[in-house]
Amino acid sequence: MKSQELSIREAQQKINDWIQTTGVRYFSELTNMAILTEEVGEVARLMSRLYGDQSFKESDKEKKLDDELADVLWVLLCIANQTKIDLTTALQKNFEKKNIRDAERHKENEKLK
Secondary structure (H helix, E strand, O other): OOOOOOOHHHHHHHHHHHHHHOOOOOOOHHHHHHHHHHHHHHHHHHHHHHOOOOOOOHHHOOOOHHHHHHHHHHHHHHHHHHOOOOHHHHHHHHHHHHHHHOOOOOOOOHHHO
16 A cells, blocks of 8 residues: 655644544643653654664564654644644745755854864
8 A cells, every 4th residue: 555645734634633533632732742752752762772872672672763753743743733833834934944044054064064
């Protein structure tokens, strides 16, 4: 089965539809912030084992980075939905900001050469 590509806006809508039908309702914004922090922690834990110096515990061996990153994205999209943020528009504005602010900054950074 070929997976369907999703735009950010479509992903936000699919998550909202899922929450309304299967998830019953959104957790509170503060709860979702705590969940986001937990999920980012799981990504950090896995990264430290995959790319850092820590060794895997038995309980970590089945964890997959793609799944953990998708968990982070899911909760981030939930927070955007419940705070009425269109992340497509927000990301486009963020690119504009960075293209102005950082137009030469990284090219001139000696640490990146």
